[in-house]
Amino acid sequence: MRRPPSIKQLEAFLVIEALRNVTSAAARLHVSQPALSRTLRLMEEDLETPLFKRSTRVVELTAAGTALLPVAKRLVGEYYESFGDLGNVLDGQAGRVVLAGLPSVVVALMPGALRGLAAIAPHVEVKVLGLPEQQVLAAVRDGTADFAVVTQPAAAEWFRFEKILVDEYVLLCRRDDPLARKKVLPWTTLASRPFIGFTHASSVRPTLDRAFIQMGLTVNVKYEVDHLSLIGAMVAAGLGLSVLPRLALALIDCAELASIALQGRVVERVIGSLQRVDTALSPAAAKLREALFEEVHSTQGRE
Structure with a gap:
């Protein structure tokens, strides 16, 4: 029963065919002539057919050798191409990554990060999932996502969190509002205007509710919505003020809006890798x- 040759044997066959001389081929392969002759003999025994016609000076392909030649070239080429691909994966130059994150975070941070990745590893494919917080955590926990960018959750044994940045909350108003002329405003400003807030499904809502209680601040929550873009549109329509994490501004049309820093109690969210x-x-x-x-570090350095 014929046995397929090894890659080492096919390589030896190709070098012998190219040089038409066993001694020269042995020198090219950095082996002794007897060792190369033995490799060829074993290969011919495995295939149950001679591959070369031997003479004192040169060797020529037999019909079987001629038939094997294109097969050997293809197999050896595919072998090294495959290992080249594997090497790229092991070096991080190729492969596929799935990242999950809060929509406001991935929109603000990932385009620049992906541009940086493409510059050093252009063959890496990336899938980005913008999800609510609990779904982000679930995606990492069940292996759907390799890692996530998310606000710091309560500690748990199954994950590791590393801080990337701190995202402050800012007041949002119309650009032509007198408030927009201020560089900073007190939180009490919110008490005098209708407030456009998030529904309880948002990760922002509990942070703001907790902050309002701790400050003893009562706001007139006239509208509750579950989409950032709608909050921006409603503020632009003059329906009230709102408070958002600064990164969330990347998700709304700010052409008619102004964001103002809030002074007094610091309200922020810690964003990190999980x-x-x-x-x-x-x-x-x-x-x-x-x-x-x-x-993130280069962006903060430019600010």
Whole structure:
């Protein structure tokens, strides 16, 4: 029964065919002539047919050798191409990464991070999932996502969280509102105007509710919505004021809006990278995470 030759044997066959001389081929392959002759003999025994016609000076292909030649070239080429692809994956130069995150965070941070990744690893494919907070955590926990960018959750044993930045909350008003001329405003400004807030499904709502209670501040929540873009449109329509994390401004049309810093009590959210403690990131995912941190640090350096 014929046995297929090894890649090493096919390589030897191709070098012998190219040089038409066993001694020269042995020198090219950095082996002894007897060792190469033995490799060829074993290959012919496995295939149960001679591959070369031997003479004192040169060797020529037999009919079987001629038939094997294109097959050997293809197999050896595919072998090294495949290992080249594997090397790219192991080096983080190729592969696929799935990242999950809050929509306001991924819209604000990921375009720059992906641009940085493309510059150093152009063959890495990335899927970005913009999800509510609990779905982001679930995606990482069940392995759907390699890692996430999310607000810092309550500590748990299954994940590791590393801070990337602190995102402050700002007041949102119309650009032509007299308030827009101020660089900073007190939180009490909110008490004098209708307030446009988030529904309880939003991760922003409990943060603001807690802050209002701690400050003893009563706001007139006239509208509750569940989409950032709608909040922007309603503020632009003059229906009231709102408070958003600064990164969330990337999700709304700010052409007619102004964002003002709030003084007094500091209200902010910590944004960071979250991954499972029992699963190491792939090289490509690690490169994306590194590009994300570099994007944030370079952006903060320009501000």
